[in-house]
Amino acid sequence: xxxxxxxxxxxxxxxxxxxxxxxxxxxxxxxxxxxxxxxxxxxxxxxxxxxxxxxxxxxxxxxxxxxxxxxxxxxxxxxxxxxxxxxxxxxxxxxxxxxxxxxxxxxxxxxxxxxxxxxxxxxxxxxxxxxxxxxxxxxxxxxxxxxxxxxxxxxxxxxxxxxxxxxxxxxxxxxxxxxxxxxxxxxxxxxxxxxxxxxxxxxxxxxxxxxxxxxxxxxxxxxxxxxxxxxxxxxxxxxxxxxxxxxxxxxxxxxxxxxxxxxxxxxxxxxxxxxxxxxxxxxxxxxxxxxxxxxxxxxxxxxxxxxxxxxxxxxxxxxxxxxxxxxxxxxxxxxxxxxxxxxxxxxxxxxxxxxxxxxxxxxxxxxxxxxxxxx
Numbered sequence: 001x002x003x004x005x006x007x008x009x010x011x012x013x014x015x016x017x018x019x020x021x022x023x024x025x026x027x028x029x030x031x032x033x034x035x036x037x038x039x040x041x042x043x044x045x046x047x048x049x050x051x052x053x054x055x056x057x058x059x060x061x062x063x064x065x066x067x068x069x070x071x072x073x074x075x076x077x078x079x080x081x082x083x084x085x086x087x088x089x090x091x092x093x094x095x096x097x098x099x100x101x102x103x104x105x106x107x108x109x110x111x112x113x114x115x116x117x118x119x120x121x122x123x124x125x126x127x128x129x130x131x132x133x134x135x136x137x138x139x140x141x142x143x144x145x146x147x148x149x150x151x152x153x154x155x156x157x158x159x160x161x162x163x164x165x166x167x168x169x170x171x172x173x174x175x176x177x178x179x180x181x182x183x184x185x186x187x188x189x190x191x192x193x194x195x196x197x198x199x200x201x202x203x204x205x206x207x208x209x210x211x212x213x214x215x216x217x218x219x220x221x222x223x224x225x226x227x228x229x230x231x232x233x234x235x236x237x238x239x240x241x242x243x244x245x246x247x248x249x250x251x252x253x254x255x256x257x258x259x260x261x262x263x264x265x266x267x268x269x270x271x272x273x274x275x276x277x278x279x280x281x282x283x284x285x286x287x288x289x290x291x292x293x294x295x296x297x298x299x300x301x302x303x304x305x306x307x308x309x310x311x312x313x314x315x316x317x318x319x320x321x322x323x324x325x326x327x328x329x330x331x332x333x334x335x336x337x338x339x340x341x342x343x344x345x346x347x348x349x350x351x352x353x354x355x356x357x358x359x360x361x362x363x364x365x366x367x368x369x370x371x372x373x374x375x
Contacts, residue, residue: 004029005153005321008142010130010165012039015287015304016158017113018059019312024120025060026316031152032117033144035159037127039114043106044184044265045218047196047210047295050094051371052302053102055309062098064112069104070211072195080202082249087195088361091368101196101298103210103217105186130155130165135281153321155283156311158304161270163289169280175270178294178348180205181225183240184265189217190253203246205351206296209254219244219254224352225268236264269294269348273341279326286311290330291337293344297367303337306375336375343367 005028009016012034020030034040048056048069056062077086090100117124128146133155135141143149157165161175189211199207206222221243231239237258244255258264272292278285287304311329319325343363350358 005315006031006151007315008033008140008150008152008155010155010157011159011163011287011289012036012114012117012124012126013158013160013287013304014109014113014301015308016156017110017117018055018305019156019158019286019308020122021059021061021113021116021120022308022312023315024122026312028315030120031123031125031150033125033129035127035129035145039110039126041107041110043110044186044263045103045210045212045216046106046109046301047298048102048104048109049298049302049368049371050092050098050100051299051375052094052305053098054094054374055302055305057094057098058309059113059116061112061116065104065109066102068108068112068213069102070194070213071099071102072211073100074195075101076195076197078197078199078249080199080207080247082247082251084197091365091372093368093372095372101210103196103212105212105216105218108213129159130168133165133168133283135283140282153282154315156286157283157289158286158308159289161272161288161292163285165283166274166285166289169283171274171276171280171285173272173274173276175272175292177225178269178271178345179225179352180222180269180294180348182267182269182295183221183223183236183243184218184267185220185240185258185263186212186216186218187254187257189213189215190250193217193250197250199247200351204243205348207244207247207251209250217254219251222269222351226266231266233261236261236266240264271341271345273338277327278330279323281323282321284311284326284329291341293341294348295344296347297340297344297364299340299344299371302371303340306336307333310375333375336370339367339370
């Protein structure tokens with residue numbers, strides 16, 4: 001009897017964790033390595049659309065995620081002073097049994113996923129990553145930074161936007177900044193905030209917030225990207241309060257709670273789409289290592305989760321694990337991912353360029369309609 005196939009997943013974020021659980025359910029042996037010793041438990045909040053929740057249901061963690069987060073079905077557009085201009089019904093891209101959108105604190109989502117990884121029997125090693133790879137037609141020999149080594153039938157690089165494994169296997173695509181930067185903070189949820197509200201204009205391109213639980217939300221302000229030298233960490237809270245002062249309504253209460261510099265996160269928006277093959281031999285990219293987009297459509301995590309679902313289906317489907325399988329994975333994912341990346345970047349470009357007649361509702365509606373279909 002042939003031994004069960006084995007997979008090494010590099011990266012214990014949303015994509016890597018979901019893939020690990022799905023593969024173990026199919027009887028595939030899985031090792032997961034994560035360079036962070038605390039398994040990436042930091043962060044503010046995250047917005048998950050229905051198509052992301054659909055995958056989390058397949059992973060088996062939806063009920064726990066639903067309890068930890070805050071689901072809603074509408075999106076509010078507001079003026080900078082807080083006046084509600086329009087409330088739209090969101091498209092339920094996950095189907096009728098799931099909310100259109102769910103906000104959740106990133107540490108809570110990671111806690112649920114890492115618990116599922118442990119429960120699935122995945123062999124997890126924290127604080128290390130891949131040092132070297134050598135492969136032949138039958139497998140991949142891997143040496144880790146902690147000095148240990150192993151041989152695997154497949155290696156999945158789910159190690160993020162700056163993926164060292166992507167570079168290691170000779171894929172030269174790199175993320176490019178889009179020109180926007182985002183401030184994020186976790187805050188108490190003001191009474192009456194039960195959905196995401198977005199303001200376009202004012203001192204920032206976008207001012208938004210998303211409830212993440214009964215008592216919490218995360219708020220964000222998008223502005224032109226600033227050089228890091230301009231932003232000493234000791235200035236983070238003051239800078240975010242300064243931007244937030246241009247907004248009314250719930251922002252007044254949110255702004256008053258921004259006091260700790262360490263609670264504020266600042267990052268740039270990036271774009272990445274690996275145009276060529278997403279693999280070299282038996283090493284394949286997934287999630288942000290293969291594609292990433294600014295969160296203007298809130299689809300980054302969803303695309304990573306869909307990668308995990310599609311790749312797991314193919315690996316568990318009985319086909320030979322040869323060059324055709326990762327090629328089929330990319331072929332199935334590329335049209336959908338390209339649409340999301342290009343449309344996310346286009347929305348940001350319209351804001352930066354001040355395009356006033358842009359068909360934002362139409363672009364979002366067309367995109368979400370496609371995303372309602374199974375990946």
